[in-house]
Amino acid sequence: MKATVTGSLGNISRVLIERLVASGHEIKVISSDSGKAKEIEKLGAVPLTGSLTDAEFVSRSFEDADAVYTMVPPDFSVPDYYDFADQIHQNYVRAIEQHNIRYAVNLSSIGVAVAGIAPLSRYYNLEQRLNGVTGLNVVHLRPAMFYTNFYGGLGPAKHQGIIGHNVGGTVDLLMTHPADIADAAFSFLNSLSFSGQQIEYVISDIRNGNGIAEMLGSAIDKPLNWVEFPDDALLAGLLQNGFSQDAAENLIVNAGKAIREGLFDEFKKDQYGVSGSRKFPGFAKEFAMAYQFPG
Structure with missing residues (x-):
């Protein structure tokens, strides 16, 4: 199988790339950082450097792929994340349709299940556009809050002895390890045995x-x-x-x-x-x- 993986060498994509390459698949990896190219090559994959907001680049990157792994990079510095995510998904749809790709595994979120409901009125539904592609078999992975978000609390843990969020200490939190997401993505991409539109919740x-x-x-x-x-x-x-x-x-x-x-x-x-x-x-x-x- 030939597949294009987005997400560069992030917590999910790195594990996914390693497993797909080890299983004999031909993998191309999109990264916005040219400095990651050598490391991607060491993993046995082909680096493709460019921006997911560039429609032509995305199209070239998806050419000849049997399947794609899609996600929106966590660039939380952009002024309007909703529009940023929407542009990337438009580019994915265009490239998938241009190259008649039949399989996609999409990193979504458990938040999509309640998107549009206050207070998540501006939470972007990552699934709608891909569901509209005729003939595309797609699995939407819906993880919860990443364990790795707690790395953002290392400073307060060291200097103040605290960790937290804007929820109380007795409230149960649904959480996911990124590597569990990679395992789920691999299981679908390795076999390409799924059909239609599927949702897979990944809660660790x-x-x-x-x-x-x-x-x-x-x-x-x-x-x-x-x-x-x-x-x-x-x-x-x-x-x-x-x-x-x-x-x-x-x-x-x-x-x-x-x-x-x-x-x-x-x-x-x-x-x-x-x-x-x-x-x-x-x-x-x-x-x-x-x-x-x-x-």
Whole structure:
């Protein structure tokens, strides 16, 4: 199989590339960073350097592919993330139709299930455009909050002994390890046995904030307290760290509000369950390794 993978060498795509190459597939990898080219080649894949907002580049990158793995890069500094994501998906659709590609695995989000409902009124539905492509067999992977988001809390953990979000410590959080997403993507791309339009929820664990703080604190051998940040304080912190107002409000702050309001409670029930194999205590060890670095 020939496949084009987006996402450069991110937490999901790197694992996916390695597994696809090891299984004998011919893989091209899109990256906006030319400095990643040699590393991509070392993995046995072909690097393609350019921007996903460039329709002609995307079209050339999808040429001759039997299947594609699509995602929107987490560039949260763009002024309007909704328009940014929409432009990329328009380019995906155009390229898929031009080259008559019949299989796609798309990184979506559990948030899509409640997109358009306040407070997620501006949450972008990553699935609609691909579902409109005639003859395309597509699987939408819907993960929850990434474990790796907690790396953003390394500073407060080190210097203040806290970790948190704009939800209370007793609220259960649906979470996903990026490698579990890569495993799911690989299972579909390796066989290309899916048809029509499918949704695959990828949830690795469900823990509340207090439990998360306890596990991370145990891993770094330092007590941590879970803090429920006020919405305006969380927003200010995100803006200070380079997020655009649009991305900070609609993807982070409002997602926390949606959790508080119970919009995701339905997905904690048995019919969805926990499908990922990597539980949070295992990630706590990864967090502890990152904690050792200066900063």
